[in-house]
Amino acid sequence: MDKFLGIAKDGRFSILMPRPQCCTVRLTRIEKPASIAEELTASHEISLEEHEGKALLVTGTLPERKGWLYEAKVVDEGGPILTEVVKEVFG
Known part of the structure; x- marks a missing residue:
């Protein structure tokens, strides 16, 4: 399990660390075997x-x-202070 630091925006998670400006993703609780459909992941x-x-x-x-x-x-x-620091340093 990896750790990611980022910002929540428009229902998605923008990863800032450990891969700066890697990508914006949606979060799901499930583990994805190759057979799981996109619809199940979204649910x-x-x-x-x-x-x-x-x-x-x-x-x-x-x-x-x-x-x-x-x-x-x-x-x-x-909180508000840490969020602003993260945006300034990584954003």
Whole structure:
């Protein structure tokens, strides 16, 4: 399980670290075997609405095929000061 630092924006998670400006992904709780369809993945999506505009630390698995962070879990949410620092340093 990897750790990712990023910002929640428009229902997606923009990864800033460890891969600066890597990508923007959606979060899902499920582990994706090759046979799981996109529709099932979307039905297990983690809503980021309550975290909108905030810095987040998330754990999960980022496969080569981008778009989703699997087995995702929001570990921590930054307050206003930390969020601004993250945006300034990485944004």
